[in-house]
Structure formats: C-alpha cells, structure tokens
Amino acid sequence: MSILVIVIFAAVMSRYVFFTPLNFANMLSKYLVMWLTFLGASIAIREGEHIAVNFFVNFLSNKKKKLILIVSNLIVSLFCITIIYYGILFSINGITSTDPLLFGMRMIYPYLSVPVGFSFILIQYNLFTIIQLFSNEIKSNEKKHMQEVV
Amino acid sequence: MPIIIFFSVIFISLVLLSIPVAFSLGTASIFVYYLSGQPLGNIPMRIWTGLDKFSLIAIPFFILAGELMSTSGILERLMDFARLIIGRLKGGLLYINILVSMIFGGINGSAVADSSAVGCLLIPSSIDEYGDKELAASVTASSSVVGPIIPPSLPMLIYAFAAGNVSVAGLFLSGIVPGILLGVGMMISTYFMIKNKNYPRIDVDYSTKEILRIIRRFILAAVLPIIIVGGIVGGIFTPTEAGCIAVFYALFIGFFITKELTFKKVYKNLIRSTIVSSIVLIMIAVANVVTWWLSIQGVPQIISNFFQQITSSTNIFLFLMIILYLFVGLFIEAAAAIIMLVPVFLPVAMTYGVHPLQFGILTVLGLLIGLVTPPVGLCLSIASSIAKTEIEKVFIKNLPLLAVQFGVLLIVAYFPELYLWVPRLFGFG
Amino acid sequence: EDGYNIDEEYSLRMANVIPERDHIGQACNKFAELVEEKTNGKIDVTVFHGGQLGSGRETYEAVQQSFIDIAGDSYANLYTLSPIFEAFHLPYMFESREQQLEAYQNEEIREYIDNELSKKNLKWLMTLEFGPRQIGTINDPVKSVSDLDGMQMRASRSPTEISTYEAWGASAVTIDWPEVPESLRLGMVDGEAVSYDAFWSANHHEGLINYITETNFQSYGYALVVNYDWWESLPENVQKALDSSAREAEKWHVNMLTEHVNMNIREMREEGVEIRQLPEEEYLRFKDKARDQVWDKFIGDTVNQEFLDLIQSEIGEPGPYEDRWYFEH
Numbered sequence: 056m057s058i059l060v061i062v063i064f065a066a067v068m069s070r071y072v073f074f075t076p077l078n079f080a081n082m083l084s085k086y087l088v089m090w091l092t093f094l095g096a097s098i099a100i101r102e103g104e105h106i107a108v109n110f111f112v113n114f115l116s117n118k119k120k121k122l123i124l125i126v127s128n129l130i131v132s133l134f135c136i137t138i139i140y141y142g143i144l145f146s147i148n149g150i151t152s153t154d155p156l157l158f159g160m161r162m163i164y165p166y167l168s169v170p171v172g173f174s175f176i177l178i179q180y181n182l183f184t185i186i187q188l189f190s191n192e193i194k195s196n197e198k199k200h201m202q203e204v205v
Numbered sequence: 206m207p208i209i210i211f212f213s214v215i216f217i218s219l220v221l222l223s224i225p226v227a228f229s230l231g232t233a234s235i236f237v238y239y240l241s242g243q244p245l246g247n248i249p250m251r252i253w254t255g256l257d258k259f260s261l262i263a264i265p266f267f268i269l270a271g272e273l274m275s276t277s278g279i280l281e282r283l284m285d286f287a288r289l290i291i292g293r294l295k296g297g298l299l300y301i302n303i304l305v306s307m308i309f310g311g312i313n314g315s316a317v318a319d320s321s322a323v324g325c326l327l328i329p330s331s332i333d334e335y336g337d338k339e340l341a342a343s344v345t346a347s348s349s350v351v352g353p354i355i356p357p358s359l360p361m362l363i364y365a366f367a368a369g370n371v372s373v374a375g376l377f378l379s380g381i382v383p384g385i386l387l388g389v390g391m392m393i394s395t396y397f398m399i400k401n402k403n404y405p406r407i408d409v410d411y412s413t414k415e416i417l418r419i420i421r422r423f424i425l426a427a428v429l430p431i432i433i434v435g436g437i438v439g440g441i442f443t444p445t446e447a448g449c450i451a452v453f454y455a456l457f458i459g460f461f462i463t464k465e466l467t468f469k470k471v472y473k474n475l476i477r478s479t480i481v482s483s484i485v486l487i488m489i490a491v492a493n494v495v496t497w498w499l500s501i502q503g504v505p506q507i508i509s510n511f512f513q514q515i516t517s518s519t520n521i522f523l524f525l526m527i528i529l530y531l532f533v534g535l536f537i538e539a540a541a542a543i544i545m546l547v548p549v550f551l552p553v554a555m556t557y558g559v560h561p562l563q564f565g566i567l568t569v570l571g572l573l574i575g576l577v578t579p580p581v582g583l584c585l586s587i588a589s590s591i592a593k594t595e596i597e598k599v600f601i602k603n604l605p606l607l608a609v610q611f612g613v614l615l616i617v618a619y620f621p622e623l624y625l626w627v628p629r630l631f632g633f634g
Numbered sequence: 635e636d637g638y639n640i641d642e643e644y645s646l647r648m649a650n651v652i653p654e655r656d657h658i659g660q661a662c663n664k665f666a667e668l669v670e671e672k673t674n675g676k677i678d679v680t681v682f683h684g685g686q687l688g689s690g691r692e693t694y695e696a697v698q699q700s701f702i703d704i705a706g707d708s709y710a711n712l713y714t715l716s717p718i719f720e721a722f723h724l725p726y727m728f729e730s731r732e733q734q735l736e737a738y739q740n741e742e743i744r745e746y747i748d749n750e751l752s753k754k755n756l757k758w759l760m761t762l763e764f765g766p767r768q769i770g771t772i773n774d775p776v777k778s779v780s781d782l783d784g785m786q787m788r789a790s791r792s793p794t795e796i797s798t799y800e801a802w803g804a805s806a807v808t809i810d811w812p813e814v815p816e817s818l819r820l821g822m823v824d825g826e827a828v829s830y831d832a833f834w835s836a837n838h839h840e841g842l843i844n845y846i847t848e849t850n851f852q853s854y855g856y857a858l859v860v861n862y863d864w865w866e867s868l869p870e871n872v873q874k875a876l877d878s879s880a881r882e883a884e885k886w887h888v889n890m891l892t893e894h895v896n897m898n899i900r901e902m903r904e905e906g907v908e909i910r911q912l913p914e915e916e917y918l919r920f921k922d923k924a925r926d927q928v929w930d931k932f933i934g935d936t937v938n939q940e941f942l943d944l945i946q947s948e949i950g951e952p953g954p955y956e957d958r959w960y961f962e963h
C-alpha cells in the first residue's frame with residue numbers, strides 16, 4: 056500500500072520539480088488512487104475502521120449482536136458479489152479502450168481495481184465477521200478507533 | 206416519491222444494523238436500481254468514475270500530511286509557542302488547547318484525530334494543574350470542531366468535490382471569520398467558566414534566548430499551514446500540490462529538524478492514511494452510484510419542489526437545513542454526511558439564493574457539531590476516555606461551549622456578509 | 635414527410651454533458667421536441683443536461699453497454715472508445731465552416747465513420763459545432779506564433795491539441811473543463827484555447843481571460859451517439875423519425891450558432907476582452923508549424939490515411955481568407 060502512496064508522490068513531485076507538466080502523471084496517479092481506495096477499503100475492514108453507526112446495536116445483548124452480525128455479513132456479501140460480477144463485465148469492456156495520455160494503456164487495468172478491490176472486501180468482511188463471532192466481546196467501531204488513535 | 210422513501214428506509218435500516226455507511230449506501234442503491242429497472246451493470250462504472258477526478262488526489266495527501274504532523278513533533282512546537290503567548294493566563298492550558306486546534310486542526314479532516322492528538326498532549330497536564338477532568342475533556346472536544354472551519358481543512362475539500370464547481374480557495378477563505386469567532390467565542394466562554402476558580406498560573410520566566418528559540422521553532426512549524434493555505438489561495442499550487450508539498454515538508458522537519466520521525470513511524474503513518482483515505486474515497490465512489498439514480502429519477506427536482514411547497518423563505522429553508530444537519534451529525538460522521546447530502550441539497554439551496562460558499566461553511570459546521578453531542582459524539586467520547594471520566598458529565602460541562610458553536614452556526618446561516626467579504630476580497634465567489 | 639406512424643411507445647434517455655442554457659443544450663432540446671412532434675408523442679426523449687448522468691466518456695460507455703440510449707459530448711471524449719473523430723481534430727483540417735459542415739453531412743464520410751463506430755457497437759446520430767479553437771490568454775496577448783513560446787496552455791485530453799501547443803513551443807497541461815476556471819485563477823496556466831462561445835458561456839471573459847487571438851486552429855464538435863445493436867433492432871420508421879429529427883436539429887443549430895457566437899464576441903469585447911484577428915501571413919505561420927509537426931505524428935496510427943484522403947477530397951478548398959468563418963468583427 057505504501058508503495059502506491061510513494062508512487063503518487065513521485066508522480067506529482069516530478070511534475071512539480073521539473074515544472075514540465077507530465078500529463079501522464081495526472082492520469083497515473085488518479086488510477087493509483089483508485090487502486091489504493093478499493094484495496095485500502097478492505098484493510099479498513101480488517102481494522103474495523105469504516106464509518107458505521109453502532110449506537111443502536113450497542114444496546115443489544117451479545118447474542119443478538121451476533122445474529123445481526125451474520126445478517127449484515129450476508130447483505131454486504133451480496134452487495135460485493137454483485138459489484139464483482141458486474142465489475143468484471145465492466146473491466147472486460149476496458150480491453151478495447153485506451154488512455155491516449157498514458158501511452159495508450161488499456162483501460163482494463165484501472166477498471167480492474169473495482170472487481171479486485173471488492174473481492175478483497177468480500178474476503179475481509181467475511182473474515183472479520185467470523186473472528187467477531189468467535190470472540191467473546193463484539194467490538195464497536197468507536198472503541199476500536201480509539202485504540203488505534205490514542 | 207414512494208421509491209425515494211423506500212430507498213431511505215432501506216438505507217437507514219442497513220445503517221442501523223451497523224453496516225458501514227458506504228456499503229449500506231451501495232446495497233440500498235442495488236435494490237432501487239433493480240426495482241426501478243435501471244441497469245445494474247452501471248453500478249461498477251459509477252463507482253469507478255466517482256474517483257475519476259484528478260483533484261481527488263488531494264484527499265490522501267491532506268490526510269497523510271495531518272498524520273505526519275502529529276508524529277513529527279510539529280504539534281509540540283506549536284504548543285510551546287502558544288504557551289509563550291497565552292500560557293500565563295489563568296487556565297492557560299485550556300486556551301492553548303483551543304489555539305492549537307484552531308491552527309492545526311482539520312488538515313487530516315478528522316476532528317476526531319485532533320481530539321486525540323491534542324488531547325493526549327494537553328488533557329493529562331490540564332487535569333494535573335486544574336483538577337477538573339470534565340473541563341479539560343470538554344475544551345479539547347469542542348475546540349476540535351474549530352479546526353476544520355479555519356483553513357486548512359479537509360472537510361472543506363470534500364465539500365468542494367461534493368458540490369462540484371466550488372473553489373477550494375474560496376471555501377478556505379470563507380472559513381476564516383467564522384473560525385475565529387468560534388475560537389475566540391470559546392475562549393471567552395472558558396474565561397467565564399473559570400473566572401471564579403482559583404486556578405494556578407504558569408509562571409515561567411522565559412529568557413530572551415529561550416523566547417527566540419521558541420519563536421524560531423514555531424516559525425518552522427507554522428510554515429506548514431501557511432504553505433497549504435497560502436499556496437492555494439495565492440495561486441501557487443493546486444490543492445493536490447499543496448498537500449503533496451505539505452507531506453514533504455513534514456517529512457523534512459520530522460527527519461532533519463525535530464529528528465522525531467523514524468521510518469517505522471512513517472510506515473505506520475502511510476498505512477493509517479491509506480486506510481483513512483480509502484474510507485473517505487470509497488464513500489465518494491459509492492455516492493456516485495446514488496447520484497446517477499437520483500438524477501434519472503429527477504430527485505433533486507422533487508426535493509426542491511417539496512421545499513418550495515413548504516416555504517419560499519430562505520431563512521426558513523436555512524433553519525430546516527440546520528435542523529437536518531444537527532440531526533444527521535448526531536449519527537453519521539461529517540465526511541460521509543457531506544458526500545451524501547451536498548449533491549442533493551446544494552442545488553435546492555441555490556434555488557433559494559444561498560451562496561455555495563455560505564452553504565459550505567453551514568454544512569461543515571452543522572455536521573461537526575454532532576461530534577460533541579451524544580449519542581455518538583466521537584470527539585466527546587475520545588476526550589472523555591483520555592480524561593478517564595464519563596461522557597455525560599463532560600457533555601453537561603460542555604454546554605456553554607456548545608452554545609457558542611450554535612451561536613456561530615446561526616451567524617453563518619443568517620449573516621453571510623460578515624464572512625463572505627474575505628473570499629470576495631481575493632476574487633473568489 | 636412529416637409524421638411517422640409508430641406502433642410502440644419509446645421512452646429514451648439522452649445524456650448531454652453541456653449545460654441546458656448553452657446552444658448545445660438548446661439543440662438537444664430541439665431534437666427531443668422534433669422527435670416527439672414527428673411521432674405524435676410516441677417517442678419520448680428525456681434530456682439530462684449538464685453532465686447529470688456523468689462525464690462524456692462515461693456516458694459514451696454507458697450507451698455502448700445500453701445503460702442509457704443517447705449520449706453526447708465533445709467528440710474528443712469519444713477518443714478512448716474510438717479515435718475515428720481525431721481526423722476532424724487535426725490542426726487546420728477544416729479551414730472554413732463550409733468544409734467543416736460538409737464533413738459532418740457528407741454521405742461517404744458519414745458511412746465511413748458509422749462503419750468504424752459500429753465495430754465499437756456505436757452509431758453516430760448527430761453532430762453539432764462548437765466552432766474552432768481560439769487562443770485566450772490572461773496576461774500577454776498572442777500576436778504571433780513566437781509569443782506562445784514557453785507559455786503553459788491548458789489542454790483538453792485531445793492528443794492532437796496537446797501536440798499543437800508543443801509544435802508552437804508552448805507546453806500543455808491537461809485540465810478537465812470543470813477545473814479550468816480555478817487553474818486560470820491560480821495562474822497554473824497562461825491561457826487556454828476553446829471556441830468563442832465556450833469562453834463566453836463559462837464566463838471566462840469576466841476577469842479570467844483578457845486577450846483572445848482568432849487562430850481557428852482546431853475545429854471540434856459535439857457528437858451524439860446511440861447503441862448500434864439497439865439501433866439496428868429498431869423498426870425502420872423509428873430510425874427515420876430519429877434521423878430526420880437529428881438532421882433538422884443540426885440545421886436549426888447551424889443558424890442559431892452564427893447569431894449566438896457573434897453576440898458572444900460583442901459581449902466579450904464590451905467586457906474589455908481584446909479580440910484580435912491574425913493577418914493572413916501570420917495565420918500561415920501558425921498553420922505551417924502545426925501541420926508540419928502534428929499531422930505526421932498522427933497519420934498512420936491514429937488517423938487512417940485512407941480516411942484522411944477521403945475527407946480532403948470531399949471538403950474542397952477553404953476559399954478566400956476573409957470569408958471562411960462566420961465571425962463579425
């Protein structure tokens with residue numbers, strides 16, 4: 056992940072230091088940010104960091120929390136699978152189109168960030184749920200967030 | 206109309222199941238796409254094109270710059286300076302807390318991060334000095350709200366994207382007056398809270414040499430926000446470039462001046478900023494799916510007509526928006542709420558003749574106030590956990606500061622001329 | 635000729651990236667109106683203006699995959715799907731309006747383009763002019779081609795536009811249209827080249843651009859496309875109704891544009907923008923540099939020589955220098 060961030064630096068910096076606009080750098084860094092976002096989102100799940108509202112669920116008993124966890128896991132999985140399926144179709148469409156500013160790169164490479172990213176999200180979400188189910192205490196996002204930051 | 210209500214109901218139920226907001230939004234839109242006969246194949250494309258904007262790259266840079274700032278020793282230097290200036294006042298640490306948040310808060314977008322970073326540095330010593338846990342926590346939490354109003358500010362940057370064609374420099378400049386009002390208002394409010402208390406003063410006599418040293422160290426630290434704001438407003442760089450330069454500057458200071466940065470710390474910062482950026486950006490991506498559906502269904506028009514039927518008065522409309530923002534802010538993080546609400550409500554606001562810059566400040570401040578109110582109140586809960594006290598007690602202690610914030614919110618809504626002259630002076634808006 | 639008997643009802647969704655109040659937006663509305671009129675309301679076209687359904691490239695792809703029915707934007711943004719329109723984009727390809735309109739309406743050229751687009755599952759429905767690019771600058775007027783030396787120019791994503799600036803000694807910074815005002819204001823670039831009406835409708839003449847030089851160097855247009863498979867599946871009278879409405883809307887647009895652009899020029903002058911025309915010998919300097927360095931770069935890979943020959947043989951000569959365009963000075 057950090058490699059991606061560094062590459063973006065390099066791209067934008069080169070544009071800045073040499074004062075010659077590298078038009079391809081704009082495009083490249085944009086596509087890298089897409090990859091960073093969709094892959095990073097799966098790491099965020101592992102860390103329990105997504106913006107979520109736990110206020111109501113926190114009132115429930117541990118047993119009910121686990122039930123809700125299973126239900127929401129199914130819903131999110133369904134969402135991810137839909138995105139992955141149509142995301143693959145979308146990416147295939149990028150085989151024939153090209154980006155003239157990035158040396159004619161096939162658009163499938165940036166497009167693939169969506170299905171690949173959501174595949175990782177699907178995996179991480181399910182792992183997260185399983186780990187939670189087997190642990191005694193269901194962590195809420197706020198608590199987790201504080202542990203991270205403080 | 207029924208399908209909009211259906212969409213909202215699904216979305217809210219998913220959110221209540223504690224499904225992350227981005228995925229709730231995505232799932233709800235799959236439902237309504239399907240039901241209203243829209244092509245599901247369009248969803249990944251909209252997710253992708255949601256990020257197909259060069260200016261979005263500013264977001265990870267801002268976040269990384271903010272992360273680096275809190276580990277590179279820049280914050281401590283600023284605090285030394287604040288202590289030099291206002292430390293001698295009774296309850297000086299509380300004023301320092303506010304001043305530091307005013308200048309440095311909001312770069313990484315998260316008032317929450319500000320609460321924890323400044324809180325960790327100042328809450329323990331404030332408790333030692335004054336013995337009031339709740340007061341220390343409440344000042345920390347409330348002052349975190351000021352950071353994103355005074356530039357630089359990531360929530361403003363996010364607003365600019367959500368709004369479309371709104372100038373980042375203009376937004377930054379619009380925030381200056383309300384931000385100062387908030388900061389000074391809170392200082393005055395704090396003054397009255399501690400007026401009758403017998404707090405010790407910090408009586409450190411600085412030697413001239415020390416004073417010069419603190420100032421020199423401060424100048425190096427203070428250059429960072431100046432780079433960001435000055436660079437953008439002065440037309441030297443784009444927000445993305447400003448963020449990028451800020452990152453390099455923080456790295457330079459951290460490695461060569463304060464020598465507090467290590468590769469391990471930088472690596473941790475990179476990982477954290479990747480995570481935080483992806484949380485914000487995936488919201489933006491998924492929200493782009495919803496905007497398409499909203500446009501196809503003509504929802505902005507419907508909502509606009511709905512408001513016009515209720516009232517033709519701009520003042521009443523703004524009042525309704527305040528209520529909405531305060532309510533939404535109770536439950537949902539500001540960045541997420543900005544991304545979801547602004548594309549729908551800004552066009553409505555414009556039909557009432559509300560200036561997009563004014564609407565921006567109103568949105569950011571309105572939503573941020575939710576951070577210091579129960580039930581969710583992230584800043585409040587973080588500050589109270591650092592102070593090891595109960596959130597309810599902090600909330601009660603915080604009421605005078607909350608009153609200041611609410612007062613400024615009303616000023617933002619009803620006296621735009623009081624602060625919009627700043628961006629106009631520079632030719633924005 | 636008027637009135638088509640159509641059995642089924644159709645509800646079409648049309649994406650237009652340009653704002654509704656713009657001349658392009660009005661022509662889109664005109665098209666929708668004509669279609670409804672000619673089919674007694676059997677075909678209903680809803681136009682989503684101002685990029686509500688996404689950017690140009692995105693809506694073109696959406697048509698390709700039949701998520702929406704009709705999409706229109708500058709044909710520069712069709713490039714990632716098919717570079718066919720890049721031939722129109724070569725600097726000084728069209729040196730007069732007549733040549734340009736001939737290219738849009740000529741049967742053989744249309745057939746060639748339709749054939750290329752059908753490989754990408756698209757069909758060309760309608761084209762509207764933006765008018766040729768003029769160079770607008772903030773601080774220094776461009777009086778001769780050497781004035782451009784060392785300048786930073788904003789460019790669209792069109793590779794031919796980028797190469798043209800480079801041929802003139804300027805460098806090109808790719809900035810998408812919505813971000814242009816900010817970058818002009820911030821001084822990231824020294825100028826931009828768009829058509830007169832684009833300067834005007836985006837209000838760039840109000841404090842951003844102070845000088846405009848009439849270079850007429852690149853003619854770009856607006857293309858509306860539909861999904862090819864879908865088009866082929868339509869009954870003949872539906873196709874005819876859409877086609878004839880498109881032709882009629884194009885004609886309507888040609889007339890209104892003349893008046894519209896001349897109003898733009900007048901208003902920009904009143905606002906204090908210095909607008910200058912080039913003497914023919916200086917024009918030729920601009921043209922020769924651009925043609926020499928840009929054309930060869932794109933012929934072969936991007937622009938098919940055979941297609942280029944076809945266009946050049948069909949559009950004829952540009953006529954006397956003074957009467958090539960429709961601008962009143």
Ligand code: NA
Binds near residue numbers: 305
């Ligand atoms: Na603070």
Ligand code: NA
Binds near residue numbers: 309311352355358
């Ligand atoms: Na700030």
